[in-house]
Amino acid sequence: MKKGDPVKVFTHQYPTWLLKHPRWIHLIYTFNYLIQLRKWYLTSRLQKMLAARAHSFNLLDAGCGEGQFLLPYVASYKDAHFKGIDRADSNISFCNSYAQVNGYANAVFEQKELESLQETEVYDIVLCISVLPYCKDDHAALYALYTALKKDGELLLYVPVNNTSILPFYRTILNTYENYERIQNNQRVYTKYRVLELLDSNGFRISDMTLTYGFFGKISNELYNTHLILFNACSLPLKIILSVSLLLFYPLILLCMILDFILPVTSGNGLMIVAKK
Numbered sequence: 196m197k198k199g200d201p202v203k204v205f206t207h208q209y210p211t212w213l214l215k216h217p218r219w220i221h222l223i224y225t226f227n228y229l230i231q232l233r234k235w236y237l238t239s240r241l242q243k244m245l246a247a248r249a250h251s252f253n254l255l256d257a258g259c260g261e262g263q264f265l266l267p268y269v270a271s272y273k274d275a276h277f278k279g280i281d282r283a284d285s286n287i288s289f290c291n292s293y294a295q296v297n298g299y300a301n302a303v304f305e306q307k308e309l310e311s312l313q314e315t316e317v318y319d320i321v322l323c324i325s326v327l328p329y330c331k332d333d334h335a336a337l338y339a340l341y342t343a344l345k346k347d348g349e350l351l352l353y354v355p356v357n358n359t360s361i362l363p364f365y366r367t368i369l370n371t372y373e374n375y376e377r378i379q380n381n382q383r384v385y386t387k388y389r390v391l392e393l394l395d396s397n398g399f400r401i402s403d404m405t406l407t408y409g410f411f412g413k414i415s416n417e418l419y420n421t422h423l424i425l426f427n428a429c430s431l432p433l434k435i436i437l438s439v440s441l442l443l444f445y446p447l448i449l450l451c452m453i454l455d456f457i458l459p460v461t462s463g464n465g466l467m468i469v470a471k472k
Contacts, residue, residue, distance in 0.1 A: 213289070214288065214289060214292055217289060217292045217293035217296050218293070218296065218297070220261060220262070220266075220289070220293060221267075223261065223263075224263050224267065227263060229449075230419055230448070232407065232408060232412050232415060232416065232452045232455055232456065232465075233324075233325070233353060233407060233408070233465055233467075234263070235452070235456050236353075236405060236407050236456070236465075236467050237264065237324060237351070237353055237467065238264075240351060240403075240405075240467065240469065241264060241268075241322070241351060244320060244349060244351065244469070245268060245272065245320075248275075248319060248320070250272055250273075250274040250275060251274040251275060252272070252275045252276075252319040252320060253275070253276045253277075253278075253317055253318045253319050253320075253345075254268075254275060254276070254277050254278070254318060254319065254320045254321070254322070255278050255279075255280070255314075255317070255318045255320070255321045255322065255340075255343060256277070256278070256279040256280070256321075256322045256324075257280055257309050257312065257321060257322065257323045257326060257336075257340060258280070258281055258282075258309060258323060258324065258325070258326030258329075259279030259280060259281050259286065259290060259304065259322075260281060260283075260286050261286055261289055261290070262279060262286075262289070262290045262293060262304075264322055264324060265277055265279050265290075265302070265322070266290065266293055266294075266299075266302070269294070269297075269299045269301060269302045270297070270299070272301075273301060274301075275301060276301050276302075277299075277301060277302040277303075278302070278303050278304070278305070278318075279302070279303075279304045279305075280304070280305050280306070280307040280309065280312065281304070281306065281307075282306065282307070282308050282309075283306075284306050287304045287305065287306045290302075290304040291304050308330075309323070309326060309330055309336045309339060309340070310330060310331065310332050310335040310336050310339060311339075312339040312340070312343060313339070314342070314343045315342055315343065316342075316343070316344065316345045316346065316348075317343055317344075317345070318343050318344055318345060318348055319344075319345055319348050319349070320348065320349050320350075320351065321340050321343060321344055321348065321349070321350045321351070322350075322351050323336075323340060323350065323351070323352045323353070324351070324352075324353045325353055325354070325355060327352070327354050327385075327390075328354065328355060328381050328382055328383055328384070328385065329379055329380065329381060329382060330382065331382060333382075333383070333393060334393065334396070334397065337393055337394065337397040337399070338397050341397050341398050341399060341472060344472040345472070346472060347471055347472060348471065348472045349402075349469055349470070349471055349472075350399060350468075350469070350470045350471070350472075351467075351468075351469055352390075352394075352467070352468045352469075352470060353465065353466070353467050353468075354385050354390050354465075354466050354468075355384075355385070355464060355465055355466075356384075356385045356386055356387055356390065356463075356464060356465065356466045357384070357385075357386060357387075357462075357463070357464050358384045358464065359413070359464060360413065360417060361410065361413050361414055361417060362414065362417045362418070362421070364421070365417040365420070365421060368421055368424055368425065369424070372424050372425065372427070372428045373424070373427060373428065374420070374424050374427075385466075387406070387466055390466055390468070394468070394470050398472065399470035399471065399472065400470060400471045400472075401468060401469075401470050402469050402470060402471050403468070403469040404466070404467070404468050404469075405460075405466075405467040405468075406460045406461065406462065406463040406465065406466060406467075407455070407460060407463050407464070407465030407466070407467060408455065408460070408463040408464035408465040409455055409458070409460035409461070409462065409463040410455075411451040411452070411454040411455040411458070412451065412452065412455035412460070412463060412464070412465070413463070413464055414451045415448045415449075415451035415452045415455065416464070418444055418447065418448050418451075419441070419448055422437050422440060422441040422444070425437055426438070
């Protein structure tokens with residue numbers, strides 16, 4: 196088994212056919228829902244936040260990626276204004292293409308580093324989902340988000356924390372092969388207390404906090420990521436074997452995700468926070 200060049204799943208690059216037919220991104224959104232436990236937590240919380248607002252609100256997704264936490268709501272809230280920023284040009288190109296094809300005049304997208312955001316009291320809701328660890332200056336990033344929020348505006352923040360593992364072979368695989376964290380240049384590993392300290396020092400008030408990826412969540416994530424990392428590194432015959440293996444393991448992965456979502460998590464690898472200005 197040899198290391199290969201990183202494939203597009205780790206680099207936010209999209210195939211040409213998807214850029215030409217952006218509506219198909221909903222297949223990727225659905226796939227993410229099936230394999231990303233964090234999306235269960237975040238979607239549930241975000242829907243409650245949006246439902247509690249009047250239809251006329253401003254929302255910023257800071258680090259919007261392919262728009263999975265923004266684009267599904269644009270059509271439902273036509274009187275609201277949505278903005279997504281991201282450092283990756285491929286993400287912005289895709290989101291702009293999607294908005295144009297669907298005629299969404301209430302959604303705009305801009306290539307920008309989070310730390311360089313310069314808007315004052317514009318947004319009722321700001322999303323910052325799995326972005327903070329990749330910011331060179333996390334203090335500046337949070338200060339920019341605080342400044343961009345209106346008085347009593349809400350920040351929905353999700354941050355991976357602790358970086359602990361359960362399966363004995365998983366850490367070896369991470370250290371041996373290219374993976375998302377290495378390719379995207381993760382700057383740091385947080386603890387819950389460090390995140391709370393950062394929020395407090397930038398003026399935020401915590402209104403709700405949820406730990407995610409406890410014991411079962413870690414197992415689900417490690418099983419899936421093991422397949423993904425090895426798939427990225429292997430030759431075609433082994434890719435086929437790994438694809439079949441993932442299908443066989445998926446019922447166990449799904450069961451672990453369900454258990455993590457319904458059972459209390461007292462210590463985990465994910466932290467979801469709602470904070471107010």
